[in-house]
Amino acid sequence: MPSVRVDSIRLGSTRLHPADARAYWMASKIPSDQFLLYCFDRGSADMATEVRRLYQRCDRIDVLRRRITETPLGLDYPRWTATGSQNDAITVHREPRTWQQCLDAVATSFGHQVDPRVSVWHLHLYPNVAAAPGGSGPALVAVLQLSHAAADGALATQTARDLLGSHPLPSVPVLTKPPALLESASATLAAATLPLRVAQMVRGGIRARRDALSLQRGTDSGSIPPPAHSRALTALDVAPTGRTSIRAIVLPKADLQSDSATITTFVLTSISVALQRFLHNPPDLAAEVTLARTARADARNNFGNVGVGLFPAEPDIATRSRLVSAELATRRARANHPLSEAARASQDDVEAHVPAFLAEWGVAQFDPTAVPSTVTGNTVVSSVSRGAADLTLGGGSVRFTAGFPALSPAMSLTHGVHGIGETVTVSITSNSAAVPDPDLYEALLRDALAEVRAALA
Incomplete structure (x- = not known):
């Protein structure tokens, strides 16, 4: 069971690496979203407050702040561009569930893959889960759904830790969408x-x-x-x-x-x-x-x-x-x-x-x-x-x-x-x-x- 290492990955590039582009294209044939499940003891914090905190953290996580934009006529590889403000990437499923009912709901989510041209991620929160392993009280289950084009298992793990953790995150530069003229020039240069x-x-x-x-x-x-x-x-x-x-x-x-x-x-x-x-x-x-x-x-x-x-x-x-x-x-x-x-x-x-x-x-x-x-x-x-x-x-x-x-x-x-x-x-x-x-x-x-x-x- 290898530990996580992502320190050598540079996330600043705007052009998809061919390996990531293949994962993006292949996902239309074989669904490949990752689903990272974390089970927590159910605390007393208000879920609305927690959701606001999670959105604030996602704004400091590079992987979650980018989406895929295809280039004109496919003349160059797709690019990573800014997502802009997100307010629909987190869903709170408030109805009570047993542990197995929660797993069944996660399995159902496999049939609803993210569209990385809009957002590479979605977070499902199940705050009322009974009989989950590891404790006697109710549980809060968080499931991070992440496009495989955006991360492999190691990078996905680090992304989940940054999103669900409480440790300080570094400030990141403001991402802006390249002007259409610049995108066109990039495609022309590729040709x-x-x-x-x-x-x-x-x-x-x-x-x-x-x-x-x-x-x-x-x-x-x-x-x-x-x-x-x-x-x-x-x-x-x-x-x-x-x-x-x-x-x-x-x-x-x-x-x-x-x-x-x-x-x-x-x-x-x-x-x-x-x-x-x-x-x-x-x-x-x-x-x-x-x-x-x-x-x-x-x-x-x-x-x-x-x-x-x-x-x-x-x-x-x-x-x-x-x-x-x-x-x-x-x-x-x-x-x-x-x-x-x-x-x-x-x-x-x-x-x-x-x-x-x-x-x-x-x-x-x-x-x-x-x-x-x-x-x-x-x-x-x-x-x-x-x-x-x-x-x-x-x-x-x-x-x-x-x-x-x-x-x-x-x-x-x-x-x-x-x-x-x-x-x-x-x-x-x-x-x-x-x-x-x-x-x-x-x-x-x-x-x-x-x-x-x-x-x-």
Whole structure:
């Protein structure tokens, strides 16, 4: 569970990095908004006062003060521009709810993605939630919905801490929308420099090819671990055409700690056990695990997914955990190897010079209905530490946090592992197309967590 690092990300650039532009364009095909849930004790503060305070804080948070503006005729990449005054980005859902009814409401929100051309974020507040984990009294649940084009998991976590926290925030310069004449001039300049950009793209392609060959030679020689192999489709690897549900298993961090396994490995092993039983002893399984990558200048999305084997055929749980741990270490070693970093940097340089209209056309060719022959992983596991439990909202202290990785056309079950302070939440996002009974799968995973705890004690 890596900690948050966003200090090297420069948020001042007005032109979307190609990686962020791809996330923006792809969201029209695969909904990808992030939903960061924080549960607080219900304090005595007036909600209207709290909402005013939150709006004041959002005015000092760069990520929340910008929206996406498309350039004329698509001649250049979209740009970050000022949002202006916002008064409708926070919704207070005042009606009383049980904890599960609150989760059901959050799942319903998945179908209402933000329009980043208007605002990249929306905050849902549920101030009257009964029977939430971590306390006996009523809870206040805050859910920050954030466009993935605006932030990856690490930057989203920092943004949520800045919005929901009480620590002082630095003053920021006033953002103004560029005059239409300036925007037009920018688009004209992009068109005029098109031949130069194409030439830079070709030169970058030559470097990228060279670095890719070096990476392959290192792989062939054994000095770099090989890439993960693809896995066969399972009953999980279907489009989410039914009802989407979310569940959250809130545990003390100590319940997921072991001398022989990190929290991420512990949960991966538990997911392996749960899926083995849910899918009735499949011969092979893998999870797509999200890894943070070196921050690229002006890019808000700096991560990649790697396939990590889950070894369901290994009967001994402790041995299976060691295999998962070694597999995850191997995937990290390959991803972080200098030759891998060089190949990735070269490819990024190529993409940075691809004309915007060509990059957008490439995304448009993606067919979300096409069924792949194999997959990198049969489920997703995103693991992030969200720092110290020093947040307060509405006069109440934070109990726990959770996150819900989005489903995709070939995956109808994902998992989140999110910690704050001494509490970790293992979340489940599923669709009835693959998981018709989400309570059954939650029970299987709870049992698996307890079984792995006993095996690794």
